Amino acid sequence: MLNPQWLRTFAALAELGNFTRAAKRLDLTQAAVSQHVRHLEDALGLLVIRRPRAIELTPAGHALLDYCDAVKQARQRLDARVSSPAEEAGEIGLITPGGIGLALFPLMLEWQAQHPQSRIRHCFAPDPEVLDAVLTNRYDLGIVTFEPDDTRLTARRFLQEPLELVVPAGATVRAWSDLQALGFIDHPDGRAMAKRLLSRRFRKNAGIGDLPRNGFSNQIAHILEFVARGLGFTVIPRYARVAFAQQDKIEVMECGSPVLETSWIIHRAEWPLPERCARAVRYLEERMKG
Structure with missing residues (x-):
């Protein structure tokens, strides 16, 4: 050289x-x-x-x-x-779980429309893949459902959303036996979410493993398709339910005091987040609060 x-x-x-x-x-x-x-x-x-x-x-x-x-x-x-941290031109890479991702994706499209020099790259993935993608610098930003303890990451609270028990329209759920009759539609975080929520309403019968598993999907948009067809119930975050197109075919059952799912936004701690990414995050936070 x-x-x-x-x-x-x-x-x-x-x-x-x-x-x-x-x-x-x-x-x-x-x-x-x-x-x-x-x-x-x-x-x-x-x-x-x-x-x-x-x-x-x-x-x-x-x-x-x-x-x-x-x-x-x-x-x-x-x-x-x-x-030039204020530079707007460039890509914004965001990787998120499915539920919150469904809510954020149209907002990110709005951001790109308002800032044509920015280009959005978004991926849906479960928490472990989100962590790995940010740690290996494949994405600028990630959202996870727990606060990571890895010192290579900066994490701060992004959003809280309630978990919901979603059943087919017209279904009645008064007892644990009603859930057993419906069957559980599972997803990558399904059993953990169901345990947290159902233990509030069915304190003596929150054994998720006892429920028949009537279906599984790792695609957030497909989970409620099972429910809409009367094939079972599921537990998902509210934003995933709100994004479902066939609201008339599903119902949300009351489960007492809310069980909140906290989302954390993460990025690498060793260097500053590009200003275009930081501005996009502020925009998303403001829109989600509204």
Whole structure:
């Protein structure tokens, strides 16, 4: 690799055409300028022909000057990317669980429409995949349903949403036996959510493992399809239920005091979150509160 200082010296010499002027601009001795050029010529061959009043670049010298220009431009692009946090242009990568993701996705589309220089990349995934995607820098932002303790991540509360017991329209649930008769529609977080919610209403019979499992889907949009067809009940966050198109075919059963699911927004802790991402997060928070 060519020493960056030697390249700066050569570029100044090529521009000014004189060792003395190049040394003065760079605050070096003339001997130091000559030494830098000699190091480059040891690596690349003859670069400069010394004339009494000026210098002349050889073909190799012209090639090196083009290289110096390319390095300078690359450094300018790098500086622009790392030192301009307010830059709006660029991608915003967001990975979320399905329920909250269904609510956020149309809002992210609104954000992109208002900020055409931003490009949204969104993925649905369960908590473990969200953590891995953010830790491996595949996504700028993630949302998880628990506060991670990994010191490589910054996490803060994003949203709280209640869990809901959702049954087919017209179904009656008064006792644990009614749930057994309906059967449980499971999903990746289904049993954990069901245990948390149902223990409030059915304190003596919250054994989720005793319920027949009538279906499973890892696609949040498909879970309520089972319920709408009368194939069972499920427990999901409210935003996932609200996003379902066939509200007339499902019902939410009262389960007493709310059981809240807390969402945490995460990003890498070792470097600042790009301002375009931070602004998008503030927008989402404001819209979700509204």
